[in-house]
Amino acid sequence: MSTETTTTNPEAAAVPPPGPASVDSHVPHGHKRLLTRRDRITLGLMAGLPTILHIALVWVTALASIALAFTTWDGIGFDAIQWVGLQNFRELFTQNPQFWPAVQHNVVWFVVLILVPTPLGLFLAVQLDKKIRFSRVYQTAFFLPVVLSMAVIGFVWQLVYNPDTGLINSVIGANTPGHYIDWIGDPDLNLWAILIAASWRHTGYMMILYLAGLKGVDPSLREASSLDGANEWQTFKNVIFPVLRPTNTIVLVVTIIESLRAFDLVYVFNGGAEGTELLSILVTNNIIGESSRIGYGSAIAVVLLVISLVVIVPYLVTTFRKERRS
Template structure:
């Protein structure tokens, strides 16, 4: 009795299984694609961000009129000493940046959270309301400033019209009066910031495990207790992101005040002072660079905090 062996082409051509734990080598084409995908963004980042940043840091220790490289002279820390001691707009700008942060943290951010809570209740037309509140986020801050100029205009603005003072001597110059223009600008910034916070918190609320709400209801907790003791702590990653975003927004605030009056007459901000010293007839490159470095160092604090929390969490996991 004879036995026959199976020599079918399917079995004969079956590839051998790769040894366990062996990593497939990249082909030359894969290496070129990987180098392009990593190298191009890195080159753009270096060209547009890091090289100008390093040059600004270097120029902050010099005196230069911005015309000829031969005119650059070393100045040591004179520019920083001038900013801190003899530059009148600096400390009002610091105070305005702090006020901007406090207002966004205590007014704009809670407002965005409130909108998120209301729109998370599956009310009729929720998607429409979300679109309406998120629309300002899609607009640039410069355009937001232009829109609110129409609202705050002294002679024909909507606000003075509603107050019945448009075109009269009693009309308030909301952007021209140094005692009120910072508050008017903050309300305009809140219009945009609240919509951004709303979307982030809506995403956080959708990601909370529904069983947490059910367990809280079984334990007899009301809606307020459930939110502040269960839901809000469960959104800790979102809370950290919003804290960092609020800090950065308060530091990078520039567009609105520059559209209003170029950051003068009560609307001084550090970012506006940077542009005032780097651009225009009275440019002082060293002072402007020193202000930019100060702003960068302050901005690195929340960024470092966020990255340390993010990478620390990944490391623990």
């Protein structure tokens, strides 16, 4: 009896004892382990805190601005808030002499950005896409203004436009007494002077967007076009540019948003003085100006929000439709 009980089966001895490995072997391949409590807390903090901050700083403030647009309030005590309905909007559209010039300047801002730096950025992107020597250096140089703060760009161009010691007046000889050209103080010149600085920055932005779009063009399309005998311009016009249609849409939306939210550069130059009024400047001057009119400034902000939504919503709808179809 003792001999039989001590006899071991070779096959049985080869089977490993039950343990974590043998338990895992019985788990189906599609099974996912449950998150631990620590994992859930970590994910909750990583997703929850940004969500709370986004809601508090964007959605709550936007809804508060919409509500305040129908009131009058000087910002001191919530008891001073008075409901006035559409009075702020009626005053804005009919009695404010700065509103329509500000709208016009925003339109001019958009037209200049779409006609000058956008084609220039496309041209630079096409040239850099040819993999010329030192292309990385050129990309960095052209994109550097986009990285810089708008305040820094404003200070740099103030030195360029200085009527006494500025670069432009020194080159054209307009820095002598009686012959100064006040690029920033002249209402007929200041907007165009600021737009040159804005275009200098916007060119690098457009270059990067178009360069990214050109990297996605199928090389076989270029080869087929060259085999058909098309020159470089015909290839770009008939083959490459149509493929860049999604990039053109993004460029259009970005340019419209840039023209609507233009503020920093103008405020650094002259604080939105005569000739450079913008909707964003009017919002700031009415809310944090000497005579704080938060309700009136909120009404201008609501108009700016509506104009932005008219541009952004169709773009988002089109994008989501494409994603569903794909």
